[in-house]
Amino acid sequence: MRxxxxxxxxxxxxxIKERFNGPFEISHxxxxxxxxxxxDQAVERLITGIIKTAFPDHGIIGEEYGRHxxxxxxxxxxxxxxxxxxxxxxIPLCCVSIGLMDGEDIIMGAVFNPxxxxxxxxxxxxxxxxxxQPIHVSRKEDFATACLVTGFPYxxxxxxxxxxxxxxxxxxxxxxxxxxxxxxxxCWVACGRFDGFWEYNLNPWDIAAGxxxxxxxxxxxxxxKNNPYTAWDLETLATNGHIHEALRLEVTG
Ligand code: IPD
Ligand code: CA
Ligand code: CA
Ligand code: CA
Numbered sequence: 330m331r332x333x334x335x336x337x338x339x340x341x342x343x344x345i346k347e348r349f350n351g352p353f354e355i356s357h358x359x360x361x362x363x364x365x366x367x368x369d370q371a372v373e374r375l376i377t378g379i380i381k382t383a384f385p386d387h388g389i390i391g392e393e394y395g396r397h398x399x400x401x402x403x404x405x406x407x408x409x410x411x412x413x414x415x416x417x418x419x420i421p422l423c424c425v426s427i428g429l430m431d432g433e434d435i436i437m438g439a440v441f442n443p444x445x446x447x448x449x450x451x452x453x454x455x456x457x458x459x460x461x462q463p464i465h466v467s468r469k470e471d472f473a474t475a476c477l478v479t480g481f482p483y484x485x486x487x488x489x490x491x492x493x494x495x496x497x498x499x500x501x502x503x504x505x506x507x508x509x510x511x512x513x514x515x516c517w518v519a520c521g522r523f524d525g526f527w528e529y530n531l532n533p534w535d536i537a538a539g540x541x542x543x544x545x546x547x548x549x550x551x552x553x554k555n556n557p558y559t560a561w562d563l564e565t566l567a568t569n570g571h572i573h574e575a576l577r578l579e580v581t582g
Contacts (some may be wrong), residue, residue: 515539
């Protein structure tokens with residue numbers, strides 16, 4: 330399964346890079362800035378083809394083409410391009426993300442940004458890697474000097490205000506970034522570039538692989554109430570562990 334996962338992200342990454350500067354057709358889902366390009370769809374078809382050829386019985390949960398055979402023991406959770414808006418604007422902060430579930434357990438994940446040639450990989454219990462080198466979350470303990478990243482959903486959750494924590498933290502002078510790719514946000518926490526990340530309303534394909542990569546790099550991923558992360562959570566908080574409670578308190582106001 331490891332070989333198939335790596336083959337799938339590498340072939341997907343090659344296609345993303347080849348098509349990066351267009352031309353490609355762009356359409357939108359609900360909302361004029363919730364974009365999808367023909368490349369998102371082509372990449373998901375490519376990945377699904379590779380997985381189904383190797384493992385015809387495995388399940389697929391993909392962003393663009395939905396769910397197939399989801400009663401299977403093994404399910405592949407696919408975001409063909411995470412950071413589609415960046416991709417559509419020629420901003421090289423986008424990636425392919427694939428996680429593999431055994432029942433409800435995420436056991437393997439890979440995230441590849443072909444423009445930066447950075448391939449993040451983790452297998453449960455075996456550590457996390459960037460281009461085959463082991464990675465670890467940062468050692469930052471002082472929340473006041475932490476470097477943070479967040480994202481905003483296309484649709485704001487009812488009754489929630491995704492901006493208040495952002496505003497509070499920026500007003501306190503903390504550097505808070507918004508890259509536009511939740512999978513990369515998580516991987517950049519895993520390799521220590523960021524100390525913490527939070528976002529509302531992500532989907533399983535945005536986080537499945539990144540969750541395992543952060544965990545295997547020594548970090549912590551929970552919802553906003555400190556419950557352990559599951560693939561179906563709508564709140565994601567991922568940190569180096571040291572600043573987890575401090576960031577959680579800011580995010581929950
Ligand atoms: C989006 C990105 C973005 C996040 C959005 C996601 P997409 O995924 O991860 O960073 O803020 O919530 O939907 O649509 O580019 O695959
Ligand atoms: Ca999308
Ligand atoms: Ca995504
Ligand atoms: Ca996507």
